[in-house]
Amino acid sequence: MIAFELRHGITLPASLKTILVQANGFPPGCTDADGFRFLPIQEYDKGECPLATIPSRTAFVFVDYLQWSWAYVMELGSLRYGSVYLIGTRDGKPQLVSRSMDEFLEYYLADDGCLYPI
Numbered sequence: 001m002i003a004f005e006l007r008h009g010i011t012l013p014a015s016l017k018t019i020l021v022q023a024n025g026f027p028p029g030c031t032d033a034d035g036f037r038f039l040p041i042q043e044y045d046k047g048e049c050p051l052a053t054i055p056s057r058t059a060f061v062f063v064d065y066l067q068w069s070w071a072y073v074m075e076l077g078s079l080r081y082g083s084v085y086l087i088g089t090r091d092g093k094p095q096l097v098s099r100s101m102d103e104f105l106e107y108y109l110a111d112d113g114c115l116y117p118i
Contacts, residue, residue, distance in 0.1 A: 004041055010058055010076040013101035034111065035066040059085070074101060086117060 001020055005011055012020070025040030026032075044060040058077035065071060070088040075081065084104040085094035095117055098104040107115050 001041060004044065008045065008058070008060075008076075012076070013074070013082050015101050015105055016062070016074070019105075031064075031066075035069075036108070037064040038062065039064060061087075072097065072104070074104075086115075089117075 001012065001017060019038070020041055023038075025038045025043070031037045039062055044062060056075065056077060059073045059075045061071045061073050063072035068088070070086055073085045073087055073094065075083045075085065082100040082102075083096060084098045084101065086097050087094050089095055097114060097117070098107060106112075
């Protein structure tokens with residue numbers, strides 16, 4: 001985790017660090033019951049997202065949904081730090097899902113409809 005942060009000059013949100021310490025994502029091909037796959041940190045900066053160009057150099061894909069039907073990107077730049085966007089939508093434009101990682105995780109745990117805006 002520290003190497004990733006230093007390499008990119010960013011700080012991961014505390015709640016995401018907690019998750020990564022407990023369980024560093026799901027192995028390839030494994031998802032939760034709803035089709036979400038939290039990626040291991042080693043996959044954050046591979047740039048291998050078949051859906052779209054990542055919106056900025058401080059944005060990283062951290063969740064794949066239904067084998068790349070969509071993906072969730074966290075922005076770690078200073079202006080929008082912690083915001084989570086959905087990519088892979090029909091119009092190709094990233095859609096804001098939450099303004100913080102904590103908010104995204106609350107939506108995820110509640111299976112909130114805002115995670116499925118289409």
